Amino acid sequence: MISIEDLRFRYAKGEFALDIPALAIERGERVAVIGPSGSGKTTLLHLIAGIRTPQRGRVVTGGVEVSGLDGSKRRDFRIGNVGLVFQEFELLEYLSVLDNILLPYRINGSMKLDREVRRRAVRLAEEVGIGDKLGRLSVQLSQGERQRVAVCRALIAEPGLLLADEPTGNLDPANKGRVLDILISSTEASGATLVTVTHDYDLLDRFERVIDFKDFYSADAGEPS
Amino acid sequence: MKDVLYLAWRYLAHHRIKTAILVISITLIVYLPAGLNVLVNRSAAQLTARANRTPLLLGAQGSSLELVLNSLYFESDAPELLSWAEAQRVADSGLAEAIPLYVRFRARGQPIVGTSLGYFDFRGLELAAGRSMAILGECVVGAATAEKLGVGPGDSVVSSPESVFDLAGAYPLKMRVAGVLAPSYSPDDEAVFVDVKTAWVIEGLVHGHQDLAAPEAASAVLDRQGDTITANASVVQYNEISEENIDSFHFHGDLSGYPLTAVLAVPESDKSGVILMGRYEGEQEPIQIVRPIAVMDDLLDTVFTVHGFVVAALGLVGVATVAVAGLVFLLSLRLRRREIETMIKIGGSRAAVGSLLVSEMAAVLVLGTLLAGGLTLLTSRFGAVAIQTFLLG
Numbered sequence: 106m107i108s109i110e111d112l113r114f115r116y117a118k119g120e121f122a123l124d125i126p127a128l129a130i131e132r133g134e135r136v137a138v139i140g141p142s143g144s145g146k147t148t149l150l151h152l153i154a155g156i157r158t159p160q161r162g163r164v165v166t167g168g169v170e171v172s173g174l175d176g177s178k179r180r181d182f183r184i185g186n187v188g189l190v191f192q193e194f195e196l197l198e199y200l201s202v203l204d205n206i207l208l209p210y211r212i213n214g215s216m217k218l219d220r221e222v223r224r225r226a227v228r229l230a231e232e233v234g235i236g237d238k239l240g241r242l243s244v245q246l247s248q249g250e251r252q253r254v255a256v257c258r259a260l261i262a263e264p265g266l267l268l269a270d271e272p273t274g275n276l277d278p279a280n281k282g283r284v285l286d287i288l289i290s291s292t293e294a295s296g297a298t299l300v301t302v303t304h305d306y307d308l309l310d311r312f313e314r315v316i317d318f319k320d321f322y323s324a325d326a327g328e329p330s
Numbered sequence: 331m332k333d334v335l336y337l338a339w340r341y342l343a344h345h346r347i348k349t350a351i352l353v354i355s356i357t358l359i360v361y362l363p364a365g366l367n368v369l370v371n372r373s374a375a376q377l378t379a380r381a382n383r384t385p386l387l388l389g390a391q392g393s394s395l396e397l398v399l400n401s402l403y404f405e406s407d408a409p410e411l412l413s414w415a416e417a418q419r420v421a422d423s424g425l426a427e428a429i430p431l432y433v434r435f436r437a438r439g440q441p442i443v444g445t446s447l448g449y450f451d452f453r454g455l456e457l458a459a460g461r462s463m464a465i466l467g468e469c470v471v472g473a474a475t476a477e478k479l480g481v482g483p484g485d486s487v488v489s490s491p492e493s494v495f496d497l498a499g500a501y502p503l504k505m506r507v508a509g510v511l512a513p514s515y516s517p518d519d520e521a522v523f524v525d526v527k528t529a530w531v532i533e534g535l536v537h538g539h540q541d542l543a544a545p546e547a548a549s550a551v552l553d554r555q556g557d558t559i560t561a562n563a564s565v566v567q568y569n570e571i572s573e574e575n576i577d578s579f580h581f582h583g584d585l586s587g588y589p590l591t592a593v594l595a596v597p598e599s600d601k602s603g604v605i606l607m608g609r610y611e612g613e614q615e616p617i618q619i620v621r622p623i624a625v626m627d628d629l630l631d632t633v634f635t636v637h638g639f640v641v642a643a644l645g646l647v648g649v650a651t652v653a654v655a656g657l658v659f660l661l662s663l664r665l666r667r668r669e670i671e672t673m674i675k676i677g678g679s680r681a682a683v684g685s686l687l688v689s690e691m692a693a694v695l696v697l698g699t700l701l702a703g704g705l706t707l708l709t710s711r712f713g714a715v716a717i718q719t720f721l722l723g
Binding site: 154156176177180181182183184185187189191195197198199200204208209210211212213214215218242258259 | 333
């Protein structure tokens, strides 16, 4: 599913550098990525999703060499194949829960928003327990509910790969478990691959594999942005 | 595009106060110069149209603008008075028809225009109901006045005292409405027309009272010297002219000295007009003769000069407002940087995200411009009336 070869990435400003000689993640695998802050875990997710491109090496995701695509093709690839969940949820405050879930279909002309997609959005919301809050604004929800909306947004396009950047970082213990349950059950049901950056070491036993990042980076100064 | 417009609408609706402020700002910067232009042009057209149709105006020396505004629009205070003899002088010259005007009194706020029947022919005014005034104490009301006062033929209109504290002043006169004019969409619609003699009755120069020779008036008589009888204030004065008392109304003094506010002179020809004007050119001449259009053009020159300054100032304010609106938009972009980054991260196309931001700005501009357009239309329809009320009233 994901194959990284001889990758080197360095930010334009700063001494941070990420070197990954080789990394492979199988389709349907559940992988946790751990490591110290600033070690490049988020950067890895961005490289896999095609948000950033490496200075050297190849990133192949779902059979597509993402690192070789231009900007618009990477965005088109991402919206149809990769679901992203962020630590800060990143919901649009002026949209309702339903509109937030449907957002990927409204911001890329290659996606068609039809009845089936709307039905899927409602079904996803019901599955994660926010089916009765579809008309509310995100600011009217609890932290846990917001992250569940973000998960639904990531899953709405039925991606083969779900990348979650510390999805439980802002949640209380009860919600941590629940959100992780949702991520795992959703990807298991669809056969999607799940790559999650986390600092919650007590959740690691829920993953099939753990990648420790301390071996991949070097930093003389500064953190990756 | 539909989805982008939907997102833009949701953003604007959610931030409704910010949106409203921006829309109002755009509306004002578009409307103020446009509306002012329409207002000035419409008002100028209306003012000059009436002035254009009025060839010459005679009045006592003084403010020519006051003379024109009073005689044509029945606004402004009464100008310096001239005598009835001046109307006779014009008529006797054979150069022009003389239409007397005595515009000084009001009836419930409506101007009472003392004139002759020649005025109706000159202005092309037609009766919608009733007939013209035929005897002393009758009036013909303009269409708007009839509606405002709720009067028609057979009803009465009472003149308002010039000052309620003037105990020696003329009594209010109850005038019978003989007819109602058809709308002319001019200041004539607002007037109460009476014969100039009726206007003199309102002033008290012509009056009627109980017969002082009659026994019931004996207690009011102070002195009798031949045909001259002096009476005190208890003598009964008539404040309505009827068939029974009309014969008791009489003039005091020489009619030629009775006052007018203006004489409307309608020359037989252009040449007659020029000759007539020449007769009032003397430096010691107590009478002025003016072409109303020239007076209004002078006024409009001033208005247009001020208008130019105002439009220039509004232009500068507009530039500043657009700059502030742009700044607000740029600051809003900075505040929304994370939102924009999120949309790009999850795969939003730059075109869609850019369209979203442009749509929001365009919606504000379009809404503001539409509102300004609506206001400008309203101004073009009602602005001229408003300016007559506020500028001339």
